[in-house]
Amino acid sequence: MMELPLIKKTAQIRQMTLPTPFLVGPVNTYLIWSDALVLIDTGPKTEEAQGQLLRRLREMNLRPKDIDRVILTHHHPDHIGMTHVFQEHADIIGHPKMEPWLRKDMSFFEERRTFFAGFYRQHGMPENWIQEIEQGNRYYMKYTEENRFDGSLQEGDEIDGVPGWRIIETPGHAETHISLWNERDGTMIAGDHLIGHISSNAILEAPYEKNKPRPKTLLKYRDAMKKCRGAAIVYPGHGEDITEPDRLIDERLHEQTSKAAVFKKWLEEKEKTAFEVCQQMYPKMYSKQPALTFSETLGHFDLLEELGEITSREENGRIWYKSV
Ligand SMILES: [Zn+2]
Incomplete structure (x- = not known):
């Protein structure tokens, strides 16, 4: 060792x-x-x-x-x-x-699990990735x-x-x-x-x-x-x-503002969900670290929204982003 x-x-x-x-x-x-x-x-x-x-x-x-x-x-x-x-x-x-x-606190963990399942769905994440993330969270708890x-x-x-x-x-x-x-x-x-x-x-x-x-x-x-x-x-x-x-x-x-500008490019030609952009931005890494790459994507979307560079709208329970 x-x-x-x-x-x-x-x-x-x-x-x-x-x-x-x-x-x-x-x-x-x-x-x-x-x-x-x-x-x-x-x-x-x-x-x-x-x-x-x-x-x-x-x-x-x-x-x-x-x-x-x-x-x-x-x-x-x-x-x-x-x-x-x-x-x-x-x-x-x-x-x-x-x-x-x-x-x-198990009820606290369950509340979070429920929140994230709904939240990821809203952002276009397929069920298998949601389950993958839940499994990852359980793995970390062992330590x-x-x-x-x-x-x-x-x-x-x-x-x-x-x-x-x-x-x-x-x-x-x-x-x-x-x-x-x-x-x-x-x-x-x-x-x-x-x-x-x-x-x-x-x-x-x-x-x-x-x-x-x-x-x-x-x-x-x-x-x-x-x-x-x-x-x-x-x-x-x-x-x-x-x-x-x-x-x-x-x-x-x-680095964060430069990275946000790269994320914005993916939203230029059409409206997309955060998960779609996550896959495009991290074509290999997203399947290895779905929670982390999704956090990065949405975090930078939050920054872009605050800077007035992109907008979002909800339709039928799904959230769409577009650059302005
Ligand atoms: Zn640490």
């Missing part, structure tokens, strides 16, 4: 990189060592990740019970999978929207463990036991996403909000409250990136440290 070293970032911060079974590769978890010991993210629920996590802790003469608090940046399995290792002694905390994910949720963190909250650190809400990649911001030195621990070597996807989500419109995740993601300008260094959930975060933010914002 690949051994990923323990990395000392500052006197206060250690990085523990853990293997994941996912395409994204290893995940970075962080330990803030202050009056309290706070772990940021846990890695997925796999034997390999758990073995590595325990070894890294041992190298610092720590045991899981020494961790006072586990803060989860967002609800994806590579970040929340191993909360059970710490549940006996640590508070498990995150954004309020994290609760049903962590508790594995998390049901747990309790001990408290929520929201915009501006201080973190008990680690003076100087505050929570900054960074929705987009996930509706549950929060980052940690050190106001003294501009350090940010950003989960998957900013990643250097790949662009983080604004994944589609269902509304958290019944009868509310779905969140436009790419638009939220862009706002949350703009909000994070001015950080000195960003420690991400995957890959290397980001030493020029403002430059990366500008690059990402620009």
Whole structure:
């Protein structure tokens, strides 16, 4: 097995990189060592990740019970999978929207499944792809463990036991996403909000409250990136440290508007559904990653609509897009 070293970032911060079974590769978890010991993210629920996590802790003469608090940046399995290792002694905390994910609330999952089935149909996705996506979601759930949720963190909250650190809400990649911001030195621990070597996807989500419109995740993601300008260094959930975060933010914002222009081209000659354009834009990839490619497509449609570049209309339960 690949051994990923323990990395000392500052006197206060250690990085523990853990293997994941996912395409994204290893995940970075962080330990803030202050009056309290706070772990940021846990890695997925796999034997390999758990073995590595325990070894890294041992190298610092720590045991899981020494961790006072586990803060989860967002609800994806590579970040929340191993909360059970710490549940006996640590508070498990995150954004309020994290609760049903962590508790594995079956009615919440069923509501989302129903929402997405109807939603994908509206956008022209055939049934076999809808089922494929549902299957994929069940597969990811295997890498998390049901747990309790001990408290929520929201915009501006201080973190008990680690003076100087505050929570900054960074929705987009996930509706549950929060980052940690050190106001003294501009350090940010950003989960998957900013990643250097790949662009983080604004994944589609269902509304958290019944009868509310779905969140436009790419638009939220862009706002949350703009909000994070001015950080000195960003420690991400995957890959290397980001030493020029403002430059990366500008690059990402620009990439999105350029990509939106490419999406718009597909809508020039005639009206289409989002799924049709998704297939044209990603002729090979859409069948391997239907949820992700569809998220990308619709996210950029949301952006184009906001910019007044395309319009949509509904007819017989189907949504059609056209460039203006
Ligand atoms: Zn991740």
